Amino acid sequence: MIESLDLQRSERRRMLGGFSHRVRLSQPPEALAEAVLAARKFRELRGFASHSDELKVVEINRSVLTLDLTNVRLVRFCGHGPFPSDLLELSGDPWMSRRFLAGGDVFFERPVIADMPNPEIVEPYRRHLAALQQSERSLVVEKELQEASARRELMGILMNDDWLGMEVLFCLADCSEGIAISGLADKLQKGVDHLAGVLAQLVRRNAVDVQSGIFVCAEDGLSVVEQTKSLSQQESSGS
Amino acid sequence: MSFTAKAKEIMNDKVDQLPLDILVWGAGKKGGPAYKKRVELRKRLKEHFGRADVKFSEEITKDPDLKETPFASADLLPHQRELWHLAACDVCIVLDASKGSGEEIAHFSGTLAAHKLLVFTDEAYKRVKSFPASLRRCGNQHFYSQDEFDSCNLIGRVLTLVRHVALAKLLQTTPN
Numbered sequence: 001m002i003e004s005l006d007l008q009r010s011e012r013r014r015m016l017g018g019f020s021h022r023v024r025l026s027q028p029p030e031a032l033a034e035a036v037l038a039a040r041k042f043r044e045l046r047g048f049a050s051h052s053d054e055l056k057v058v059e060i061n062r063s064v065l066t067l068d069l070t071n072v073r074l075v076r077f078c079g080h081g082p083f084p085s086d087l088l089e090l091s092g093d094p095w096m097s098r099r100f101l102a103g104g105d106v107f108f109e110r111p112v113i114a115d116m117p118n119p120e121i122v123e124p125y126r127r128h129l130a131a132l133q134q135s136e137r138s139l140v141v142e143k144e145l146q147e148a149s150a151r152r153e154l155m156g157i158l159m160n161d162d163w164l165g166m167e168v169l170f171c172l173a174d175c176s177e178g179i180a181i182s183g184l185a186d187k188l189q190k191g192v193d194h195l196a197g198v199l200a201q202l203v204r205r206n207a208v209d210v211q212s213g214i215f216v217c218a219e220d221g222l223s224v225v226e227q228t229k230s231l232s233q234q235e236s237s238g239s
Numbered sequence: 240m241s242f243t244a245k246a247k248e249i250m251n252d253k254v255d256q257l258p259l260d261i262l263v264w265g266a267g268k269k270g271g272p273a274y275k276k277r278v279e280l281r282k283r284l285k286e287h288f289g290r291a292d293v294k295f296s297e298e299i300t301k302d303p304d305l306k307e308t309p310f311a312s313a314d315l316l317p318h319q320r321e322l323w324h325l326a327a328c329d330v331c332i333v334l335d336a337s338k339g340s341g342e343e344i345a346h347f348s349g350t351l352a353a354h355k356l357l358v359f360t361d362e363a364y365k366r367v368k369s370f371p372a373s374l375r376r377c378g379n380q381h382f383y384s385q386d387e388f389d390s391c392n393l394i395g396r397v398l399t400l401v402r403h404v405a406l407a408k409l410l411q412t413t414p415n
Contacts, residue, residue, distance in 0.1 A: 159406060167242045170241055
């Protein structure tokens with residue numbers, strides 16, 4: 001039933017801070033029980049040696065079974081192929097070590113404290129690496145937070161005041177050469193003061209550009225207009 | 240084509256009828272008014288967003304149909320299961336009125352799914368420095384007054400913000 005092995009640190013598992021092991025099955029499992037059985041058999045038959053209770057199934061997705069290796073201390077692969085590149089990547093993790101054994105078997109293990117090398121040698125490197133990883137991750141998380149927040153804010157500007165922001169964008173999209181705020185106020189029959197706040201927000205969110213008092217729809221704004229037109233037209237033609 | 244009243248109507252309808260997966264985190268059954276508010280919020284979200292699936296994480300975890308999946312697997316720790324819930328939802332409303340929800344915020348605000356959290360905190364805690372600064376910096380956190388909590392205003396604000404999320408999803412999934 002087992003077709004191939006694919007050891008990798010998948011994106012999802014990385015989110016969980018662990019390591020996963022994916023087992024591709026030749027046939028889709030009809031039920032989870034079958035897949036779990038396959039995993040257990042795999043362990044028995046292929047020498048997947050670990051602290052037995054810690055082998056966990058985390059995902060069954062059609063023909064791929066993902067196992068949680070986060071708490072597995074020792075894993076042994078009985079194979080004679082080339083050293084898996086994914087494993088090499090894992091071995092770069094300061095918490096992992098690897099060694100080759102005679103006959104092509106590969107072991108890697110998560111060291112316990114007693115197994116750790118001299119901390120005086122390892123610590124500066126590990127702290128440096130951990131700091132780099134942490135800052136890199138923080139930057140990604142922060143970037144996503146800012147983008148999502150900006151997107152939600154833009155949506156709020158478009159929808160608030162009975163979709164005034166969207167109306168402004170549509171109007172600007174119609175005036176390819178741009179328009180002054182007074183002209184926009186006339187077109188929309190709104191007060192200049194009323195529009196000034198919305199325009200400022202749209203400019204801040206890069207949906208509108210302004211030059212010498214002339215407002216034009218920016219690329220982001222045009223994209224919103226096109227998508228909204230498309231949605232409205234779909235609905236109109238459907239009804 | 241201008242943005243007419245008809246277009247507004249269509250967009251309003253599309254936003255409110257968009258299938259959304261919404262999580263509501265907050266106090267548990269023993270949480271008194273905070274739990275009641277959470278239940279009320281779920282009810283109002285379901286009423287407003289007719290095609291949304293609005294869930295509590297504890298219900299997902301107990302769902303027998305999901306017990307063989309990571310969403311409810313006994314093989315995973317609670318925070319691991321909840322990360323799956325968060326990864327699968329469109330938005331997660333967190334009523335930050337219990338110790339548990341505070342810990343969830345602290346834990347998940349460092350994950351790549353942090354942008355899905357919309358945290359609502361009592362304004363009495365506005366200047367508490369120990370609260371994860373990243374949330375304050377990036378606009379996920381919203382403060383409410385006791386009056387807003389007692390009235391329907393807090394729920395109204397949540398509905399408005401979820402509509403923003405819905406519009407963002409709608410536009411993101413619509414080709415130009």
